[in-house]
Amino acid sequence: MLKTDVLVIGSSAGGMVAAVTGKRINPDKKFTVVTINEKTLVPCGIPYVFGTLGTTNKNIIPVAENFAKMGIEFINDEVLEIIKEEKKVLLKNGQDIAFDKLIIATGSLPFKPLWLKGADFNNVYAVPKNKIYLDAMQEKLEQADKIVVIGAGFIGVEMSDELHKAGKDVTLLERLPNILSLAFDADISDRAEVILKDNGVKVLTNTTVKEITGLDRADGVLLDDGTKIDADAVILSMGYKPNSELAIKAHLGINDAGFIKVDEYMRTSHSDIFAVGDCAEKKHFITGESVPMMLASTACAEARLVGLNLFGISAIKTFTGTISIFSTALGSRGFGVAGITEKEAKAIGINYVCGSFEGADRHPASLADTQKQFVKFIVAKDSGVILGGEVAGGLSTGELTNTIGMMIQNRMNISSLLTAQVGSHPLMTASPAGFPLIKAAEMAVYNMLKK
Amino acid sequence: MLKTDVLVIGSSAGGMVAAVTGKRINPDKKFTVVTINEKTLVPCGIPYVFGTLGTTNKNIIPVAENFAKMGIEFINDEVLEIIKEEKKVLLKNGQDIAFDKLIIATGSLPFKPLWLKGADFNNVYAVPKNKIYLDAMQEKLEQADKIVVIGAGFIGVEMSDELHKAGKDVTLLERLPNILSLAFDADISDRAEVILKDNGVKVLTNTTVKEITGLDRADGVLLDDGTKIDADAVILSMGYKPNSELAIKAHLGINDAGFIKVDEYMRTSHSDIFAVGDCAEKKHFITGESVPMMLASTACAEARLVGLNLFGISAIKTFTGTISIFSTALGSRGFGVAGITEKEAKAIGINYVCGSFEGADRHPASLADTQKQFVKFIVAKDSGVILGGEVAGGLSTGELTNTIGMMIQNRMNISSLLTAQVGSHPLMTASPAGFPLIKAAEMAVYNMLKK
Known part of the structure; x- marks a missing residue:
């Protein structure tokens, strides 16, 4: 059995920053990061891969190199189970790793609407933080001319603008009256919508999707009002859900929205197990309420905090809630x-x-x-x-x-x-x-x- | 004799913001602004007139129009004297104006080094906030090819870069080891110097000027080490001095550096007379010491404060010193x-x-x-x-x-x-x-x- 002082699951913003900050504060402790991703993408850069950047290869965080420089172990494998009573995890390759402290930074996964007919067609895509998936998707999209994007949150809006830059005929559908409306008041989102339209993206708000049409491949999107929009490919940008499966299986506390419950030091219901980033519960700085906020910047703030507090809780370093910036x-x-x-x-x-x-x-x-x-x-x-x-x-x-x-x-x-x-x-x-x-x-x- | 509730002398950043803020808070009071400038320039925009903008006409604040909209009287004349005992001022046109409150916002004037031979030649220029002067200067500079700029503070650096953009052969001289060295540590000013040089400006630091050479027109600048640099025109950017002459004549308190003394409400030694902007004393937020800081942004902060406090001092609205940002x-x-x-x-x-x-x-x-x-x-x-x-x-x-x-x-x-x-x-x-x-x-x- 491998042994480590600190084990981090995940190498995106949260996992990386937690490991790097923790190792700098505790240079004598052994840090190990396990991740399913050989290459880690800059999360906020993903939409820009499809236009401005042109390839995921320009959107890589050199995580393995950074870890090597700092003496952090890097294992490219999947954690199958957290056995909290024994303070160890089980890897897909059969190995166990015992830890003193564990940081869960497993992020989030695109929300797939099971109720939506056609959502599983092979030319219907989500936008996961996964290089292999996105590379294949980008290659396929080269053949597509007409693209329909469903959901006008940040990812939907940015993907639409970038795909249009790449020469595609893009239609963006949103069921609410405004694009970006979970983030902004209409003062701002109206301005964004005008620019998006001026750029050449077709934007339809107040628009509900009935189904994705086609037999085994999507050929369009049918709206509730009977309109059909032709499509060579469909992109679902309908939000993300916390990737908290490991924590659920380990019987750590989970909130109603599926996020791993944490205290103001980002500790889960087990005091040696922390969670940071998209998989961890967020309380709002102003309202105190749980919010389904998923931001790399919040993940980094939480991760720094965990890195600083790993082996000694400091009363001045607490996370007082997301300001959702x-x-x-x-x-x-x-x-x-x-x-x-x-x-x-x-x-x-x-x-x-x-x-x-x-x-x-x-x-x-x-x-x-x-x-x-x-x-x-x-x-x-x-x-x-x-x-x-x-x-x-x-x-x-x-x-x-x-x-x-x-x-x-x-x-x-x-x-x-x-x-x-x-x-x-x-x-x-x-x-x-x-x-x-x-x-x-x-x-x-x-x-x-x-x- | 004219009468006004509030009289403001000066229409640049400080005077304008004081008048506008005061009038908005006190719509029933009569506000009058007297200024020697028919047109007010954007102060920080002045160097950009000589390259990026091309003319002062693109660098105007529409002060008269703003005042007219708000019902503020605007008089284009010079105040010759403040008679504080009678709470009135005397204008050059012979009129008197009685005031209840007076705001002095007379700004600053370029520092002219009297010790420097040749500083009064007619092709040697300063950079005052005066449209008529700058228009004439810009016309003359069209004929100049080689320009020497003396003094590498903000104005000197920005003027050099802009004149170079306009096609001039520019040499910038600075007696200290770094450009911008009153503002920045060398970490920053070294970076700025590299860029300025890369852009094509010749930069000489650790360089003392002995005299400006020529008979009645400058033909060059002679350095302490005997080097002569040819010049068709010379620009002096050796700092500014507070324009506090009116206050001095009125026996208001003046500090050793010539700034009008003010308290934390920007009141002078006479409690109905305020001073804001470059002519008013600045204490540093961190050190508490008097500093010769002249910034439009500080002027605006002071002016807002005076506008808010004119007819009723508020304990939460005080100026706690410049952060020199x-x-x-x-x-x-x-x-x-x-x-x-x-x-x-x-x-x-x-x-x-x-x-x-x-x-x-x-x-x-x-x-x-x-x-x-x-x-x-x-x-x-x-x-x-x-x-x-x-x-x-x-x-x-x-x-x-x-x-x-x-x-x-x-x-x-x-x-x-x-x-x-x-x-x-x-x-x-x-x-x-x-x-x-x-x-x-x-x-x-x-x-x-x-x-």
Whole structure:
């Protein structure tokens, strides 16, 4: 039987960061990572494989090389079972590995709608984080001209835009009234939809799919209203489910949505077993509620925390919930969100006000690559605490969203933003006099005083 | 005699934002702005007039139009004197204006080195925020081929890069060992210097100017070591001095460096007279010391504060000092800083550690427009409080620097950054696993524990 101090299952963002951080803090401990993936993909880069990058080979994290440099053992195999009473796992190759600490970072799998006729046709694809699958899929898609994408979340929208860039005739279907509507308020998603359509993607919202048509191969998608859309291939981007099967079999605590239950140190119901990333339960920083949030950035934050706390729990290093911060881009336009949206505030019954402002992301706005920049804040009406923010702008939107994230994590008051200092530069930011972050805060404060 | 509730002298960033914010909060009060500039320039955009923009007409803030929309009186004249005992000012056109509150926002003027022979030749230029001067200068520079720029602060560096873009043969002279060395540590300024040179600007550091040669027109610059550099025109970018003459004549308190003294509400020694922007004293957020910092972004923060506090001081709205946050760009590369540099920490005698990391600003780094992204933190060794941060990267550097600024203003601890959540996207940010902000924080924490 092999022995290791720390065993990590999975080598994507969560597994890799947990191993690397833990090993740096504990150089004398033996770390072993077991993964079914010989090559690990940059998870957020996957849609860009189908257009901008052109191949998964440009989207690889050199995990094995990084591990080798740090003295972390790397085993390319599958864990069949976790035997928690004996603190060991069983590999497909027949070996056992005994561990002192175990980190489960098994990620998520695409959600396959069993109710959908045709979902199992061989030219109907999901988007798993699996190089072998995606390489085969990309090769097949070369022959396809008309592609229908079902589900307009981040993956669906990014896949549609990239496949269109690669010359495909793409139709994106969404059953809700807006694309990206679980992430953004309509202020932002309407802007994204206009750009996606301008780029040439056909977008149909409020649209329910009845079935995928064809005999053994999909030849189209039939909608509830009787319309048929021709398709040479169909892509299902209907969300992901936590890959928590090993944990379920080991009788670790699992929540109603299938995520592995964890405490604020990411410990499962067994105190030597941690879980991080898409397979681990997420509580929301603002609401405290369990949320089905799956983000590489959250996985990394959780993984760092586990790496730091493995052999000694530190009271200042706890995970206080996901702020659900993320961003996407369409061409030179970026969209970002952190905290809760107005829609969520309303649904939860929070007493809130909003403030928004649209300016330009360069100054003067006569500069050639200037993009409109829109910022919206969601603020607790009574206390002024910033609960959420959304941005539509140019490619600096990613980092502007991170500034908002930092405010939320610090539970900053919107009033303090009125006199906050931001740096500005003509070629990189809005004007200091019309900085959308501050002007939107002003509007929120006026709305607090008014109502 | 004219009467106004609030009189503002100056219409650049500080004056404009003070008037607009004050008027929005106090719609029933009469606001009047007096300015010598018929047209107000975007201050940070001025260097870009000489290359990227091509004309000052693309670099105008529509101040008069904004004021008209809001019902703010606009007078294009010069204030000759402030008579504080009578709470009135005297205009050049002979009129008096009585005020209840006065906001001095007279800005700064280029520093002219009287000791430098040739500094008054008519083809030797400064860079004032004055459209008429700059238009005439730009016309004259059309005939110049060889241009020498003296002083490698932000204006000198940006002017050099832009004049080179416009086809000029540019030599930039700096007496210190590094360009931009009052702003950045050498980690950053070395990177900027390489790019500036690669772009084609000749950069000479450790270089002292003896005199500007010529009879009535400059024909070159003579260095201390005897070298002569030919020049058809010379640009002096040797800093700015506060334009506090009116305040001095009115016997308001002035500090040793010539700035108008202000309290944390930006009130001068007369409680109905405020000063904001380049003419007003700046205390440093970290050190508490007076600093000769002149930034449009700081001016805007001060001006908002004054606008909010004009007719009722609010204890939560005070200016707690400049975090001296700023950024610049050379082509597609950005450089930013907030708080104190390592050099400053050392000079003041702060017990500090640093942490730095270099990664890429896109992920995967195989994406076409990927730039290296370097982040450095300066941290108080005992408490872990973040004192400063510096960034070199792509054009998202402006907003990344603002994220660091937000941390400094919140007096965040570097440890909390280890588990901070940042959003990431292939086309807009670094990878979440190798996010330079967090990796640099990790390095700082290791250095805290080590030493």
